[in-house]
Structure formats: C-alpha cells, structure tokens
Amino acid sequence: NAGVTQTPKFRVLKTGQSMTLLCAQDMNHEYMYWYRQDPGMGLRLIHYSVGEGTTAKGEVPDGYNVSRLKKQNFLLGLESAAPSQTSVYFCASRGRNTEAFFGQGTRLTVV
Amino acid sequence: KNQVEQSPQSLIILEGKNCTLQCNYTVSPFSNLRWYKQDTGRGPVSLTIMTFSENTKSNGRYTATLDADTKQSSLHITASQLSDSASYICVVAWRTSYDKVIFGPGTSLSVIP
Numbered sequence: 001n002a003g004v005t006q007t008p009k010f011r012v013l014k015t016g017q018s019m020t021l022l023c024a025q026d027m028n029h030e031y032m033y034w035y036r037q038d039p040g041m042g043l044r045l046i047h048y049s050v051g052e053g054t055t056a057k058g059e060v061p062d063g064y065n066v067s068r069l070k071k072q073n074f075l076l077g078l079e080s081a082a083p084s085q086t087s088v089y090f091c092a093s094r095g096r097n098t099e100a101f102f103g104q105g106t107r108l109t110v111v
Numbered sequence: 112k113n114q115v116e117q118s119p120q121s122l123i124i125l126e127g128k129n130c131t132l133q134c135n136y137t138v139s140p141f142s143n144l145r146w147y148k149q150d151t152g153r154g155p156v157s158l159t160i161m162t163f164s165e166n167t168k169s170n171g172r173y174t175a176t177l178d179a180d181t182k183q184s185s186l187h188i189t190a191s192q193l194s195d196s197a198s199y200i201c202v203v204a205w206r207t208s209y210d211k212v213i214f215g216p217g218t219s220l221s222v223i224p
Contacts, residue, residue: 004154035214042115042200042214043155090154099145102154 002026006091006103013081013110021076021106023091029101031094032074033058034066036087037105043090049074081110113138115203115215123221128191132218134184134201142204146175146186149198149217158186158199191222 004025013019023032030051035043045058047066055066063085065077074093078085088107094100115136124130136144143162147155159168159175161184167176172189188195201215 040216042216044214045212092154099157099160102156104154105152 004091004093004101004103006089006106008106009104010107011109013078013108015081015083015110017081019078019081019108021078021089021091021108023074023076023093023103025072025074025093025101027093027095027098027101028071029093029095029098030071031096032068033092033100034064034074034076035090035092036060036085037090038087046076046089078108081108083110086110113203113205113213115201115213117199117201117215117218119218120216121219121221123223124191126191126193126222126224130188130191130220132186132188132199132201132220134186134203134215136182136184136201136203136213136215138182138203138205138213140206141179141182142206144175144177144184145202145204145212146173146184147200147202149200151197155200188220193222193224196220196222 007022033048034046037043044060049055049068052071067075088105091103092100118133145160146158149155161168161177174187177184198217198219200217204212
C-alpha cells in the first residue's frame with residue numbers, strides 16, 4: 001500500500017527551464033492538492049483538484065499549472081522556473097470523509 | 112484575515128518530560144482543527160482532528176484540546192521520547208463548499224537525552 005507517491009524526490013533546475021512533478025495515490029481519493037513549504041512559513045496551497053478532470057487555483061498559483069487527467073494522478077508543472085520557486089513541494093490526497101495523506105515531498109532548487 | 116499562529120516557534124525538552132504546544136486561530140466559520148507531525152524530510156502525518164463540538168482528543172501520548180470560544184488549541188505530549196523530535200503543525204479548516212485549510216508555521220520540537 002504505497003499511499004501518496006511523489007516523483008522526483010530531488011531536482012535542480014536552471015532559471016527558465018520547465019519540469020513536471022508527479023503525484024500518484026492509490027487510495028481512490030477524490031481530492032488532491034499541491035503545496036509548497038518554505039522556511040518559517042506554513043504550507044501554502046498552489047492548486048487543488050476535487051475530482052478527475054477538474055482543477056482550481058489555490059493561494060499561490062502563479063507560475064504553476066496542473067492537470068488531473070486520471071483520478072490517481074495529479075501533475076504540477078513549472079512553465080519557466082524562477083529562483084523564487086525553490087522550495088519543498090508536497091502533494092496530498094483525501095477522500096470525502098477521510099484525513100489527508102501527504103507524500104514525502106520534492107525538494108526543488110532553481111539556480 | 113484568517114490566520115493560524117503557533118507558539119513557541121521552537122522548543123527543546125529532556126527525554127521523559129511533558130510539553131504543551133499552542134495554536135491560536137482566527138478562522139471563521141470554523142470547521143475543524145488538526146494537528147500534524149512532520150519529521151525532517153518527510154510529509155506531515157495526521158495526529159488528531161477535532162470538530163467544533165469536541166474539546167479533547169487523544170492519540171497515544173498526544174492529547175489535543177480545543178476551545179472554540181477562545182479559538183485556541185493545545186497539543187500536550189506526555190513522557191516525551193527521542194522520536195517525538197519533529198515539527199508539529201496546527202491546521203485549521205473553515206467551512207465552504209469544500210473544506211479550505213490554513214497551515215500554521217509549526218513548532219519545532221527537539222527531545223534530547
């Protein structure tokens with residue numbers, strides 16, 4: 001039972017490069033979320049999805065795009081990476097009446 | 112403005128001792144409050160969740176309390192262990208068409224032998 005799996009775990013990008021972070025969950029959860037965590041701050045919501053084929057903006061969506069083509073996967077894309085996007089990214093999922101489960105995080109550095 | 116504040120920012124205690132972490136929030140309308148434990152380099156893991164009508168919830172050596180009138184919560188850790196060293200995050204949800212949440216900045220706890 002893998003739970004929530006994020007890939008990759010670490011990545012270094014050059015400014016202007018693009019990349020996609022993958023989140024996969026095997027719990028048949030409806031809701032999926034992407035957060036970023038920065039030192040001294042609480043996790044902040046980037047984008048979220050309340051079901052397959054639907055996405056919505058969170059608190060800090062600029063510079064990111066997402067897609068939920070399959071219920072079990074939630075992809076986070078960086079169109080043109082900037083140093084301000086250096087952060088640890090967490091994916092989470094939950095069912096309608098369950099607690100949220102988090103992935104292990106992706107540490108991204110943009111140089 | 113909806114906010115979640117936690118205190119202290121960091122705490123060091125001796126193994127075996129008890130400690131209490133605080134969370135104050137201004138979220139309205141309130142839905143529920145959760146405490147998470149986040150080990151270094153890992154994702155947060157849920158410890159407790161409390162709704163408006165619950166004022167205490169236990170999970171092993173962790174006991175959370177909630178005072179919805181004063182909008183305060185505490186997490187009490189009994190007989191601390193080295194493995195309790197982690198960041199403890201208070202998360203408050205408010206009621207909308209789906210539950211939106213605000214994460215507190217966390218309290219970093221270090222348990223030393």
